Amino acid sequence: MDKPYERKIYFGMAIDPIHVGTGGYTLGRVDNPTLRDFDGIPKIPGTSIEGTTRTYAALYFKQPQCADKEKHNKKPQDGGCKYKNYKCKICVTFGYTNSEGAKEDNKPESLQGMALFSDAKILFFPVASLIGPIWVTCPSRLKELNVDQGAWQDFDESRFCVVSNYLKSKLEDTGFLNFGWLLLQLKKKENGETTTHNICVDTLFGADGLKFRDRLLNDKEVEILEEILNRLVIVSNSVFSQIVDSNLEVRTSVSINPTTGAAEEGALFTYEAIPRTTIFYFDVVYQKPEHFGLNLGLNDIVSTVETGFKLFEFLGVGGMGTRGFGKFKVFGLDEKYDKVKLSEIQANNLVGEIRKLKEELKEIKADEERNIINVRIKELQEKIRQTTEEMQKIAANWEKVCREVQGDD
Ligand SMILES: [Zn+2]
Structure with missing residues (x-):
């Protein structure tokens, strides 16, 4: 059955x-800790992914009114969704509620979204070691993805397993490795042999349950994942959650009073963040619209969601975006996006970030914080300069081709 x-x-x-x-609120050593899962490991909550995805999809499709769950039922002239008969792919994908009781246009009063988002959990976490960066994972995370399940029976807290032959050859002789401050012993069989585990791009993406659509990872993504799997332990x-916890980035910033926009006196605060190159996994359950009598297809829902995901790469997820936080690349997305539109959104965002930072500078007195902001502004300006240069090269190239072809007539 379907x-x-x-x-x-x-x-x-x-x-x-x-x-x-x-x-x-203040909790232990940091004022603003990351949100955590029941096992104490930070995560990105599904509600945050859902809200961000909706906002970005609305931005991309130029339907700002549909970023809001409650606007579907308002009349278009009152800032409501302009699509009738629940044909709006954004409002159907993410759901809508009836705020004004309007029943015209045969719209149902409210609709649960067709796309349901799980939390994004950490799968591979980067940590510094004596042999360079390595990534760490644990049995409970791998089990959720049905990877190589029988491989880690009798797992001892003082030990670690390697995945690749690369790490096996590097660590077999010493037998120990540090994970930040923690020292663990390489797990060996009774005969002294070190075993590797079959986790590769194929086993991750070919496992049961991951085959909804043939996932076309591009070469760059495969390369990144292969490098990480090569350095995975x-x-x-329990050791996984300890390692993650003690290797989060902790940064200091200044509190801004939300009503005046001014820096609050003596209000330096610390916050923690999940480091770059951390690999996450999450899932989306896509309900088929035809089962709800809706005249959109499953593909409309998937492509709406994935369009939002595409913008995570430029606009980020989570907080502190103007401080260079939150950019997140979702793997395996189609590459069919309108490049002009994407670059327009990216450019607007960069301009917006720089303006916001300059506004903040007017209010902030602390040198330390001013320096952080100035460095950030320079980074963003440099990014704009580099992108412009790159684009000019591409344009020059195509203009040349154009002239050549026209000269052939
Ligand atoms: Zn809508």
């Missing part, structure tokens, strides 16, 4: 550090 839904698993990588705060569940 299933009423499809579940699709996504992988993504933090391009910037990612901060998803739990709010302003498995530690026990």
